[in-house]
Amino acid sequence: MVFLIVIACLFAPSSKKIKFSHIYYWGTGHSRILITFIFLLVVLWQFYVVESINGKTLWDANMILNNVVNFHDTKSITNEYLSVYPNNVLLFLYERGVWLLLNKPGIAGLTVALSRINILLIDSSLIFCGLALRNLFNKRTAQIYLLLALFLMGLSPWIAVPYSDIWSFFFSSIAICLTIWMYRAQNRWSKICPAFLLAFVVTGSYFMKPSLIIFYIAAGIVAFIAFLAKKKSIGILSLATLSLTTIILIFSFSTYQKNISFLQLNDNRALSIMHFAAMGSINKGAYNQADYYADKAIKNPEKRTQHDIKTYKRRIKGYKNIGNYQRFLVRKHVYNTADGTFNWSGNGIKILFDQDKGNFAQKLFTTEKISFYRHTLFSFPIQIVWVVTLILILFSVPNQRLFTQILKYSLIGFFFFLLIFEGGKSRYMIQLLPFIISLASIGGNELFYRASKLRNHQNTISSPHR
Numbered sequence: 001m002v003f004l005i006v007i008a009c010l011f012a013p014s015s016k017k018i019k020f021s022h023i024y025y026w027g028t029g030h031s032r033i034l035i036t037f038i039f040l041l042v043v044l045w046q047f048y049v050v051e052s053i054n055g056k057t058l059w060d061a062n063m064i065l066n067n068v069v070n071f072h073d074t075k076s077i078t079n080e081y082l083s084v085y086p087n088n089v090l091l092f093l094y095e096r097g098v099w100l101l102l103n104k105p106g107i108a109g110l111t112v113a114l115s116r117i118n119i120l121l122i123d124s125s126l127i128f129c130g131l132a133l134r135n136l137f138n139k140r141t142a143q144i145y146l147l148l149a150l151f152l153m154g155l156s157p158w159i160a161v162p163y164s165d166i167w168s169f170f171f172s173s174i175a176i177c178l179t180i181w182m183y184r185a186q187n188r189w190s191k192i193c194p195a196f197l198l199a200f201v202v203t204g205s206y207f208m209k210p211s212l213i214i215f216y217i218a219a220g221i222v223a224f225i226a227f228l229a230k231k232k233s234i235g236i237l238s239l240a241t242l243s244l245t246t247i248i249l250i251f252s253f254s255t256y257q258k259n260i261s262f263l264q265l266n267d268n269r270a271l272s273i274m275h276f277a278a279m280g281s282i283n284k285g286a287y288n289q290a291d292y293y294a295d296k297a298i299k300n301p302e303k304r305t306q307h308d309i310k311t312y313k314r315r316i317k318g319y320k321n322i323g324n325y326q327r328f329l330v331r332k333h334v335y336n337t338a339d340g341t342f343n344w345s346g347n348g349i350k351i352l353f354d355q356d357k358g359n360f361a362q363k364l365f366t367t368e369k370i371s372f373y374r375h376t377l378f379s380f381p382i383q384i385v386w387v388v389t390l391i392l393i394l395f396s397v398p399n400q401r402l403f404t405q406i407l408k409y410s411l412i413g414f415f416f417f418l419l420i421f422e423g424g425k426s427r428y429m430i431q432l433l434p435f436i437i438s439l440a441s442i443g444g445n446e447l448f449y450r451a452s453k454l455r456n457h458q459n460t461i462s463s464p465h466r
Contacts, residue, residue, distance in 0.1 A: 039123075042123075042150065042154055042155065043119065043123065045155065046119045046122075046123075046154070046155075046159055047116070047119065048361060049157060049159065049160060049361045049365070050112060050115040050116060050118075050119065050159060050160050051112065052356075052359050052360075052361035052362055053157060053160050053349050053352065053361055053362055053365050053366055054108060054111055054112045054115065054160060054352070054353050054354065055111075055160075055349040055350070055351050055352040055353050055366075056107075056111075056349065056350060056351040056353075057161060057347060057348070057349055057350060058350050058351075058370075059347060060085075060088070060163070061161050061162060061163040061347075063081065064081075064088060064091060064092055064095060064163075065095065065107055065110060065111060065114075065162065066107060067081065067092065068092065068095045068096045068099050068110065069099065069104075069105075069106060069107045069110060071096070071262075078092075078263070079263055079264050079265060079266070080269065082263065082265055083265045083266040083267070083268075083269035083270060084269050084270060084271055084296070085270075085271070086257075086265070086267075086270050087164075087207065087208060087209065087210060088164070088208075089207070089257055089263075089265070090204065090207040090208045090253075091163070091164050091167070091208055093260075094167075095110070095114060095162065098110065098113060098114060098117070108353040110162075111160075111162060111353075114162035115159060115160045115161070115162060117162075118159045118160075118161075118162065118166045119159055121166055121167065121169070121170040122153055122154060122159055122166065122169065122170070123154070124170070125149075125153075125169060125170050125173035125174070125434065126146060126149050126150065126153070126154055126173075128173060128174065128177045129145065129149070129173040129176050129177055129434055129438070130142045130145050130146045130149075131177075132176060132177040132180045132181070133145050133176075133180075133438060133441060135180065135184070136180045136183075136184070136403060137442065137445065138445065140444075140445050140448060141441045141442055141444070141445040142441070144392075144440070144441035144444040144445060145437055145438060145440075145441035148385065148388075148389050148392075148437045148440055148441065149433070149434075149437050151382065151385045152340070152382070152385060152386065152389065152433060152437065153169060153430075153433060156341075156342075156382075157344060157348060157349070157361075157364075157365040157378070158342065158344070158348075158430065160349060161347075161348070161349065164208050164209050165427065165430040165431065166430075167204070167208055167209070168205070168208070168209040168212060168430060168431035169430055169431065169433055169434060171201050171204055171205045171208075171209070171212055172212060172215065172431060172432060172433070172434040172435060173434040174197075174198075174201050175198065175201050175202075175205070175212075175215055175216075175434075176434055176435070176438060178194040178195075178197055178198040178201065179194075179198070179219060179234075179403070179406070180403060181193075181194035182194045182195055182198070182234050182235070182238045182242075183232075183234055183402070183403065185235065185238060188237065191235050191237045191238045191241070192237065192238070192241050194238070195237075195238040195239070195241035195242040195245070196241055196242075196245055198242055199241070199242055199245035199246040199249055200245075200249065202216060202242070202246045202249075203246060203249040203250055203253060206250060207250075207253060207257075209431055211414065211417055211431065212431060214410055214413040214414055214417060215406075215410045215413075215435065217413065218406050218407075218409035218410040218413055219234075219406045219410075221409060222402060222405045222406045222409060223239075226402055231402065232402070268299075268300075268301045269301075270301075271295055271304075272301070272304065272305040272308050273421070274305055274308035274309050274312055275291065275295050275304075275308045276421040276422040277308070277312050277420055277421055278291060278308050278309075278311040278312040278315060279291045279421075279422045280332075280418075280419075280420060280421045280422045280423055280424070281312055281315045281316060281328075282315050283424075284331075284332060284335050284424035284425075285328075285332040285335065285336075285419075285422065285423050285424040286335070286422065286423065286424025286425055287422060287424075291311070294307070295307065295308065329419050332418075332419060332423060332424060333415065333418075333419060335423070335424045335425060335426070336415070336418045336419070336423045336424065336425070336426060336428065336429070337390075337415075337426060337429060338426060339383075339386075339425075339426035340379075340382045340383040340384075340385060340386025340387070340426075341375070341376075341378070341379050341382055341383070341426075342426045342427045342429055342430050343425040343426045343427040344365070344376065344379070345372065345373060345374060345375050345376065345379070346372045346373070346425060346427075347425070347427050348365070348366070348376075349365070349366060350370045351370070352366060363377065364376060364377045364378050365377075365378060389436065389437060389440045390436075390440070392439075392440035392441070392443040392444045392447065393411075393436065393439045393440050393443050394443060395443030395444065395446045395447045395450075396408075396439045396440070396442040396443035396446060397443075398446060399442055399443075399446055404439070404442055407435050407438055407439045407442075408439065410432070410435050411432065411435055411436065411439065414431075414432045414435070
C-alpha cells in the first residue's frame with residue numbers, strides 16, 4: 001500500500017503532483033492518525049499470517065501442543081518429557097489452560113488460538129517498551145526501537161509458532177519497562193507497584209526460560225556498582241519488594257509443580273546443567289540427539305551428571321589447545337547470531353494444516369517441500385534489517401547511562417551463556433531481542449546526535465563571518 005502511494009506521487013500529473021515535503025509535514029502534523037493507521041495494518045497482517053501459515057513444526061513446539069490435545073493417549077510420554085525438561089511445565093500448563101477454556105479444540109484450532117495470543121504478546125511488548133524508552137531517553141530512541149522491532153518481530157512469521165520464545169520476548173520487554181519504572185520512581189507506591197509486578201515476570205522467566213535471569217543478574221551488578229559510586233539507582237524499597245515477592249512466588253509454584261494432580265513428574269529425570277554444557281561444546285554447539293539418548297538411558301541422576309561432566313571434559317580436551325577452542329567459540333557465536341530470520345529455515349513451520357499455493361504468506365514464509373536449510377523469500381530483506389541492528393549497537397558504546405550499562409552487561413552475559421551451553425542457532429536470539437533492539441535504538445540515537453552535531457559544525461565553518 002505504501003509502495004502504491006509512492007508510485008502515485010511519482011507519476012501524478014505535474015499540476016497535481018504531490019510533493020514529498022507536503023507528505024512529510026502532513027505526517028508530522030497528524031502523527032497519531034498515521035501511527036494508528038500503520039498499527040492497524042500491522043495487526044491485520046499478523047492475523048493474516050497466523051491464519052495462512054497455521055501448521056506444525058518438527059520439534060518441541062509441536063510436541064507440547066500434541067501432548068496437550070492428546071493428553072489422554074500420551075500421558076506417560078508427557079510425564080517423561082516434562083520430567084526431563086521441567087522448564088516446559090509452565091508452558092504446558094498455559095497451553096492446556098487455553099485448550100480447556102476453548103472447549104478442547106483440535107491441534108489446528110489450538111495452534112491458531114495460541115498464535116493469536118502471540119500477536120497480543122508481541123504488540124503489547126512493542127508498545128510498552130517503546131513508551132518506556134521514550135520516557136527514559138527521547139522520542140527518537142523510541143521511534144528507532146519500534147521500527148526495528150516491527151521488522152524483526154512484529155512482522156515475523158514466528159508469531160505463528162506457539163512456544164516459549166514469544167513469551168520470552170514478552171518477559172524481556174516487560175522487564176525493561178518495569179525496571180525503568182522502578183528507576184524513575186519518586187513516591188512509595190511507584191516504587192512498590194513495578195517491583196511487585198516484576199516479581200511475576202521474574203518468576204515466569206525462571207520457570208519458562210531460566211536464561212532470562214541473566215538480565216536481573218546484570219541489573220544487580222550495575223545497581224551494586226552504582227550504590228558504591230553513590231549514584232542514583234533502584235531504591236531499597238523496590239529491591240526488597242521484588243526479592244520478597246519473587247521468593248514467595250517461586251516457592252509457591254515449585255510446591256504446586258510437585259503436586260499437580262494430573263501429572264506424575266519425576267525430578268530425578270531432569271537433565272543436569274552439564275548435559276547442556278557438554279552438548280554445547282561440540283560441532284555447532286546445538287542440540288545433539290545422541291547426547292539426549294545417552295543421558296536418557298542413565299536412570300540414576302548422580303551417575304548421569306558424572307557422565308555429563310566426563311563428556312564435557314573429554315570434548316574440551318579434544319580441542320588440544322586454546323587456539324582450537326577459540327576458533328570453535330567464534331564459529332559457534334556466528335551460528336548463534338548470524339541469521340536475522342532466527343533460524344526460521346531450520347525451526348519454522350514445516351507442515352501446513354491448509355496448504356494453498358496461491359497464498360502470499362505461504363509463498364513468503366514456507367517452502368513446498370520440507371527443508372531445514374532453504375531460506376524463504378523474506379529471508380534477505382530481514383537479514384539487512386538484522387545487520388543494521390547489529391551495527392547500530394556499536395554506536396551505543398559511548399553511552400554511559402545506568403540503564404544502558406544494564407543492557408550491555410545483559411548482552412555480554414547472554415552471549416557468554418550461549419557459548420558455554422546449548423546454542424548453535426539464532427532462534428535463541430528471540431529471548432534477548434528486546435535488549436538487542438534497545439541497545440541498537442540507543443546507538444541509533446547517538447548516531448543521529450553525532451551526525452547532527454557534525455553537520456552543524458560544518459555549517460558554522462562554511463557560513464561567512466558577519
